[in-house]
Amino acid sequence: MNQRTSEASDSAASWTRYWQSGFQDTCFFADRAFAVDQLWQDLFSELDSSARIVDLATGNGAVALKAAIFARDHNRAFAISGVDYATIAPAGPTSTDAELVASVEFVGDTDIANLPFHSSSVDCLTSQYGFEYARGDLALAEAVRVLVTDGRALFLMHAEGGAxxxxxxxxxxxxxxxxxxxxxxxxxxxxxxxxxxxxxxxxxxxxxxxxxxxxxxxxxxxxxxxxxxxxxxxxxxxxxxxxxxxxxxxxxxxxxxxxxxxxxxxxxxxxxxLKASRSARAMDELCDKAQSLGCGTATYTPFMVDEQQVGWSFSARKT
Ligand SMILES: C[S@@+](CC[C@H](N)C(=O)[O-])C[C@H]1O[C@@H](n2cnc3c(N)ncnc32)[C@H](O)[C@@H]1O
Structure with a gap:
């Protein structure tokens, strides 16, 4: 396990509590849940059949499991990992998904600012309301380090003032x-x-x-x-x-x-x-930093559900 500050330990413990209670994701606002399927389907459909995918701050594996379902249904041989610093308990959307869950390598108790992967070894990084919780500069540098040249990162991030x-x-x-x-x-x-x-x-x-x-x-x-x-x-x-x-x-x-x-x-x-939520200006800074670390393109757009902004979609490609 990585060394943690006591604040980070408290935070990880509060998430461990959440994931151990069996929650699948955190995609909801007010009294309704929403699905983020299309964003991830579009991304997975662009990847090579044997792509190595890492889902950052995976929680109980919402996106990692979507990648596994996509691979199963579209005959892909993705190698999928999910990393989180909580002690996670992925179980799959239904209790019969043991095989699906087993097809993903879940790495709990691990800070995404210190990833257990070789440099230039990952084709695609995903994150759904997760990356922005980590120590920004370190997590971004780690993300760029592990990506292969031409590797993609797509993060759905909390938006300040969004729904x-x-x-x-x-x-x-x-x-x-x-x-x-x-x-x-x-x-x-x-x-x-x-x-x-x-x-x-x-x-x-x-x-x-x-x-x-x-x-x-x-x-x-x-x-x-x-x-x-x-x-x-x-x-x-x-x-x-x-x-x-x-x-x-x-x-x-x-x-x-x-x-x-x-x-x-x-x-x-x-x-x-609330602390993790990013303003448009903070997203501009993130894009600038990603470019300075070696991403030829780094952009973001508001991510909308029923005309309400529920986040930012941040996309970068390492060159
Ligand atoms: C809002 S949840 C999202 C989880 C998941 N991506 C989903 O969509 O269900 C945020 C997650 O970020 C994780 N997290 C926060 N800071 C982290 C860090 N520095 N390293 C790894 N995981 C972190 C938390 O443990 C929590 O599981």
Whole structure:
């Protein structure tokens, strides 16, 4: 494993939590998911049959697995790897895809700023909402180092002010409101403490405060997507309250500790996402740097879904 700063370790841990829960990708905004199939299909169809493809910051392998599906369906012999610094858990879009998953070399616990590949050994680099999270200059230099001459890089990157960015900023504000002094998370922590104390009257009073906070959160956020963490935590809090008469205090406290860890990791990921989002000016700088590192062409365009910008598509070719 590469040496990491503690910030990078926290960040990787927050993603490990996400991928170990079985998520397949992060392509959604507000309350809807979107597919990025065409971008990747068009790229894969341009590659030689035996192309070596590396998907950077692969997560649970969303793009790497699309490449594997393309190879299977179009009779290509791609050699595909996916790299991520989280401890990933790729499982394929359906549980019957074991063979597909096995056809990809997944390399977890590895920073893309320090790739385990020889120089000039990769024909195509992909990244879907991943490359921009890494330490920019180092990751770009690594990307160019491993590409063969004439090798392609195509990255879908978060766009500052775009629909995904805006939806994530709203999700972050809501999640942070859970963590404020006196709000739901703190009341849940109190509940865990008083359950250990064994005092029935204190448990009862704290239960009532949790109930009030849950009701307030659900009233305030009645319109939010039901997959939003705030909504899920509110629902889970209700289940916890209902379970108190039957379940041991220590088990309830463990569930509350789990919720706290979930919220902390979620806030961490959203912060990282907002920080990773690029303005048009930052994309100009990325293109300039790519050219100075040896890419003859480096360009970007807004990537749109239903007339909403959900990112930048950055494309470069090493010369
Ligand atoms: C938004 S997710 C996208 C994952 C995947 N590409 C997808 O489309 O589902 C961002 C990913 O970047 C990874 N990541 C962030 N910084 C990284 C780094 N320096 N090296 C490797 N992976 C990194 C995270 O662990 C996370 O899996």
């Amino acid at each position: 995904v960015h805006e939806a994530s900023a709203a999700r972050l504000r809501r999640a942070q409101s859970l963590l404020q002094k006196g709000h739901l998370m703190m009341q849940l922590d109190d509940l865990a403490k008083v359950l250990k104390s064994g005092s029935k009257s204190r448990v009862y009073k704290t239960q009532q405060r949790v109930e009030a906070k849950v009701a307030a959160a659900q009233r305030k956020h009645a319109e939010i997507p039901k997959d939003d963490l705030v909504w899920q935590i509110s629902q889970e809090s209700r289940e916890i309250l209902a379970a108190i008469p039957q379940v041991a205090g220590a088990d309830i406290a463990a569930r509350i500790a789990h919720i706290r860890a979930e919220v902390t990791a979620y806030v961490h990921r959203l912060h990282a996402m």
